[in-house]
């Protein structure tokens with residue numbers, strides 16, 4: 001057994017379906033791709049994105065930052081790979097699998113019945129008046145809802161609908177409890193529910209439908 005095949009979301013390949021569900025059957029989930037400091041690199045980028053949200057640079061500082069970013073972009077240009085082999089989204093040892101586009105969450109427990117995670121919306125996720133943007137809350141629900149569906153079926157599912165009810169304000173820079181679970185499973189249809197809590201206070205809840213993809217479906 002390889003290091004990656006121990007996980008419940010490792011999707012089995014067959015001879016006639018090497019790309020199960022249109023996705024690579026072997027998602028090559030790793031804990032070492034990108035090196036031991038990849039998580040730290042992502043943290044620095046997250047921190048930078050948060051500062052960009054709040055910074056009001058002088059024109060001179062903007063010039064400097066542009067130059068620095070050009071250099072950094074040129075460095076990463078030399079290392080671009082496809083989506084199946086980038087560490088971003090496949091490093092299961094890192095918050096949100098190292099996916100910079102997701103609010104950082106840590107899975108505490110997960111299986112066919114659902115997923116429990118801790119999510120922190122950061123400065124970058126500011127909507128207005130000091131609280132999280134509703135779109136970022138929906139992104140967190142979409143990803144963790146997709147994970148609940150994937151852990152139930154052992155394959156990748158796509159979101160058919162995603163209804164988020166915003167029940168109270170979602171604070172920034174506060175660890176919050178995010179839960180998703182399969183409420184009903186009917187053939188390829190997975191009705192996934194979810195909740196986001198700040199302590200005892202319900203911030204938002206989720207009502208969604210994920211459709212298990214057929215072999216080869218994009």
Ligand SMILES: CCCCC/C=C\C/C=C\C/C=C\C/C=C\CCCC(=O)SCCNC(=O)CCNC(=O)[C@H](O)C(C)(C)COP(=O)(O)OP(=O)(O)OC[C@H]1O[C@@H](n2cnc3c(N)ncnc32)[C@H](O)[C@@H]1OP(=O)(O)O
Nearest residue numbers: 009027089090142143146147150157158159160161189211
């Ligand atoms: C991606 C992860 C990669 C990373 C890998 C790393 C680790 C993996 C581990 C775990 C995975 C972790 C996390 C998951 C990550 C992300 C999840 C995010 C997922 C997304 O963010 S994904 C993007 C947004 N998503 C779309 O881009 C979908 C566009 N769309 C379509 O692609 C089709 O539309 C589709 C496929 C949805 C259905 O199409 P289809 O042809 O397969 O099926 P069909 O239409 O026949 O529907 C079958 C039955 O569902 C009913 N039905 C369908 N839609 C409905 C609706 N809206 N309302 C009510 N009922 C509905 C029908 O009425 C029928 O019901 P019935 O069978 O009873 O008649």
